[in-house]
Amino acid sequence: MTDARTIYPTDRVSLREVGLRDGLQLVKHFPSTEAKAAWIDEEYCAGVRHFEVGSFLPAARMPQFADVRELIDCVAALDGATSAALTMNERGVEDAIATDVDELVCVVSATEEHSRANMNRSRESAVDLVRLAAGRAHAENKIVNVGISMAFGCSIAGEVEPDEVLRLVEQCLEAGADLVGVADTVGFAGPLQVERMCRAVARVCGDRPYIVHLHDTRGMGIANASAALDAGARILDGSLGGLGGCPFAPGATGNVVFEDLVFLCETRGLATGIDIGALSRVRAIAEAEMPGEPLHGHLARAGVPPGVRWQFT
Amino acid sequence: MTDARTIYPTDRVSLREVGLRDGLQLVKHFPSTEAKAAWIDEEYCAGVRHFEVGSFLPAARMPQFADVRELIDCVAALDGATSAALTMNERGVEDAIATDVDELVCVVSATEEHSRANMNRSRESAVDLVRLAAGRAHAENKIVNVGISMAFGCSIAGEVEPDEVLRLVEQCLEAGADLVGVADTVGFAGPLQVERMCRAVARVCGDRPYIVHLHDTRGMGIANASAALDAGARILDGSLGGLGGCPFAPGATGNVVFEDLVFLCETRGLATGIDIGALSRVRAIAEAEMPGEPLHGHLARAGVPPGVRWQFT
Numbered sequence: 001m002t003d004a005r006t007i008y009p010t011d012r013v014s015l016r017e018v019g020l021r022d023g024l025q026l027v028k029h030f031p032s033t034e035a036k037a038a039w040i041d042e043e044y045c046a047g048v049r050h051f052e053v054g055s056f057l058p059a060a061r062m063p064q065f066a067d068v069r070e071l072i073d074c075v076a077a078l079d080g081a082t083s084a085a086l087t088m089n090e091r092g093v094e095d096a097i098a099t100d101v102d103e104l105v106c107v108v109s110a111t112e113e114h115s116r117a118n119m120n121r122s123r124e125s126a127v128d129l130v131r132l133a134a135g136r137a138h139a140e141n142k143i144v145n146v147g148i149s150m151a152f153g154c155s156i157a158g159e160v161e162p163d164e165v166l167r168l169v170e171q172c173l174e175a176g177a178d179l180v181g182v183a184d185t186v187g188f189a190g191p192l193q194v195e196r197m198c199r200a201v202a203r204v205c206g207d208r209p210y211i212v213h214l215h216d217t218r219g220m221g222i223a224n225a226s227a228a229l230d231a232g233a234r235i236l237d238g239s240l241g242g243l244g245g246c247p248f249a250p251g252a253t254g255n256v257v258f259e260d261l262v263f264l265c266e267t268r269g270l271a272t273g274i275d276i277g278a279l280s281r282v283r284a285i286a287e288a289e290m291p292g293e294p295l296h297g298h299l300a301r302a303g304v305p306p307g308v309r310w311q312f313t
Numbered sequence: 314m315t316d317a318r319t320i321y322p323t324d325r326v327s328l329r330e331v332g333l334r335d336g337l338q339l340v341k342h343f344p345s346t347e348a349k350a351a352w353i354d355e356e357y358c359a360g361v362r363h364f365e366v367g368s369f370l371p372a373a374r375m376p377q378f379a380d381v382r383e384l385i386d387c388v389a390a391l392d393g394a395t396s397a398a399l400t401m402n403e404r405g406v407e408d409a410i411a412t413d414v415d416e417l418v419c420v421v422s423a424t425e426e427h428s429r430a431n432m433n434r435s436r437e438s439a440v441d442l443v444r445l446a447a448g449r450a451h452a453e454n455k456i457v458n459v460g461i462s463m464a465f466g467c468s469i470a471g472e473v474e475p476d477e478v479l480r481l482v483e484q485c486l487e488a489g490a491d492l493v494g495v496a497d498t499v500g501f502a503g504p505l506q507v508e509r510m511c512r513a514v515a516r517v518c519g520d521r522p523y524i525v526h527l528h529d530t531r532g533m534g535i536a537n538a539s540a541a542l543d544a545g546a547r548i549l550d551g552s553l554g555g556l557g558g559c560p561f562a563p564g565a566t567g568n569v570v571f572e573d574l575v576f577l578c579e580t581r582g583l584a585t586g587i588d589i590g591a592l593s594r595v596r597a598i599a600e601a602e603m604p605g606e607p608l609h610g611h612l613a614r615a616g617v618p619p620g621v622r623w624q625f626t
Contacts, residue, residue: 153618153620155619158619158620159620186618187611187615187618188618189580190539190576190577190579190580190581191536191539191577191580191581192580192581192582193580216611217611217615218573218576218611218612218615218618219535219570219573219576219610219611219612220535220573220576220577220580220611222532222533222535222536223504223535223536223538223539223577225536226503226504226536226539226540227539230543253611253614253615257532260531260532260533263503263531263532263533264503264504264533264536266503267502267503267504267505267506267533268503268504268505269505297532298500298529298530298531298532298533298566299531299532301566302500302530302531302566305466305499305500305501305531306468306471307466307471307472
């Protein structure tokens, strides 16, 4: 059975590119399979190793993810790279198991209201799906990652009690999740909330790693990532150009910008192995394939500061 | 003699609006005096109390600051509001002394190279100007604020030793500065650099307050502000819509966005007394008066999260 720590070593930072999944959730135009494959290849050459490549949902409903299997094969061909894909129901779990995907991603909402709106399931039923996914995945040497969405506040139910999130984290671990994530799906959190949540989640997780998934809806994305790193979090999600959003977060600016997240880590002395210039050049694919889709981020424009080593690190 | 702590009480956070000075440094189109006055009035009504309103430089060279005296009078008419203005030479100091401005702002560059390029002065001569300004200002019940520009790295000289910055801070305090600021003029810093610099500056300043002036050139602005707050900094600069930049930072996105900075503080339980919605509406003035000038920031678009109190604060 694969240990999550094989994929996410605890002695370094791991940055997950979720642009090909969360980043494409809402877009009207999406890249061709060839362009997505080039996106993966070029990011791999820039040093990225963790790719969330799509979702196992009916192609008729989500045509942007129809090629999830091809992209899993793309990643499987790259030495040391790992793929993840979303499985939102039993059928998705079975479909994922039949592929070479390394990581199944399940979602459990922090609130009952969002769970029903997003998945048409109760939270309890979502945890049952985690249990099923873990049983099937572990038999196939795959891992299961469960994201707790709306963990810092919910656009439907409003406030979310941190204890409720921690209770769900515990339930997911008991159900067999190899690692959990806390997601600020609609960008409600500030850095203190993130730092304290991370410390609390770490206590619940013990030696199992956890993921922090942040959105930049209110401009706190990088500050929140920095607070997560302060708290010891070492696995963070981001998307190229900050692509993505959430149907429940109107006007949202999307995920934390991957390029800026790399820069943040480097300023903190956390080596990412990622070349920011090479990563920024991958934006050309998104620009060409998704005309009109805004790309965010500062490093792609300003570049890395010249002639500076980080004085305190 | 006015104590800087009268203007910047140490028991709360003070946010300085520098949009009318740093924000207009490079723009081609700038607001009319009437529009600037409305900007000040509306921000005052939103809760802003600290305004940097311009620079004492020849109007022929910097026409955007020709109305600095009128704006000082504007602020003087508002109960509890304070004005600051830049004085880059002896003439500027004398001109400022003749007004009701509360705070003279001097600049000392962290590097000799930038000092000469920016002010055509050595750093020593810049510290001499601080001494002159302090002598004149204190006799008139005004304070002197000295910003150390390029404190985290210089676009001309590259790396900057923190010890060099601390030495300049000491010299400025000895020359009579009531408070000093450290400025990431070209956005080179990450949160660890800012946090550690703030702790070091605080040790040098003792009971005198200090300012943190950040630019968002590389998307670290809010993360760096959060790190400054972590370190105990309680006076931060920002500009409406993130206006501003620096002639030495090509492609720069400007100052930290004031609206987002307010949100950051509020999520941290630091009451600013500022209404983010009312503040965001002031952007209409900048939009109308400076067509084509990009306004940045997330709160103006996404708004404050509905139905959430900050769980951990």
